[in-house]
Amino acid sequence: MSDALDVNDLKRRMDGAIQSFKHDLGGLRTGRASASLLEPLTIEAYGSTMPINQVAQITVPEARMLSVSVWDKSMVGAVERAIRDSGLGLNPITDGMTLRVPLPELNEQRRKELVKIANQYAEGAKVAVRHVRRDGMDQLKKLEKDGTISQDDSRSLSDKVQKMTDETIVEVDKLLVSKEAEIMQV
Template sequence: MSDALDLNDLKRRMDGAIQALRHDLNGLRTGRASASLLEPITVEAYGSQMPLNQVANITVPESRMLAVSVWDKSMVGKVERAIRESGLGLNPITDGNNLRIPLPELNEQRRKELVKIAHQYVEQAKVAARHVRRDGMDELKKLEKDGDISQDDNRVLSEKVQKLTDDTISEMDKVVAAKEAEIMQV
């Protein structure tokens, strides 16, 4: 019965969604500037979407400032636009091939914006976990249809997949609640 559906693979994929969420949330800095803040940003470059760190060098010259050195001068405008449209509330200042990005002081409004962004990240992660659940349920339906498992086995395994999904979403909620508390702390 348990060989029919690899629950460990589903758990591994759901854990991957949690790790991706943690990675995204680490980019939301509350105090000091961090290069990881810009990691989720992608830029339209050379006909495809590329991560920002593949078209530019990101440094932290000051605690409230990020510096982005774009390698290809023709990409400066696209990088600037991608940063502005990222939803992070950043306004880069162009200086030749370089962009200086002052980080706004965290006032109450900015903190609420960061919390909204955190909730967007957690919603994306929950969707990923639900996709894994759907894949598992589809596999169970296929196994039952092919006669590899009985209806009872299907029900038992479906409950296990649902419990795994519920536990994963609960963990995601805990992670985002901790990040929200960190963001709102003055």
């Protein structure tokens, strides 16, 4: 029965969504500047979409400042646009091939914006988990229709997949609540 549906693969994919979510939350730093703040950004470069770290180097020269050294002069505008349009509330200052990105002081409004971004990341992770669940359920329906597994086996595996999904969603919610508390702490 378990040969037909690889439950471990579904679990691995759900865990991957959690890891991606943790990585995204890592970019929402409070207090100090962090290079990981800009890592989720993608740039339209050379006819495709690339992560920012493939077109520039991000450093932290001061506690409230990021420095983005763009390697190709033609990409400076695209990197600046991506940072401005990221929804992080950052306004880069162009200085040749380097962008200085001052981080605004975290006032109440800024903290609420960061919480909204964290909520968007959480919703993205939940959607990814639900897609994995849907793939597993579709696979089960196909296996049952083909006669590979019985209806009882299908129902029991379906319950197992749903339970994994519910547990993963709860984990996403716990991570979100923790991050919200960290952001809102003055």
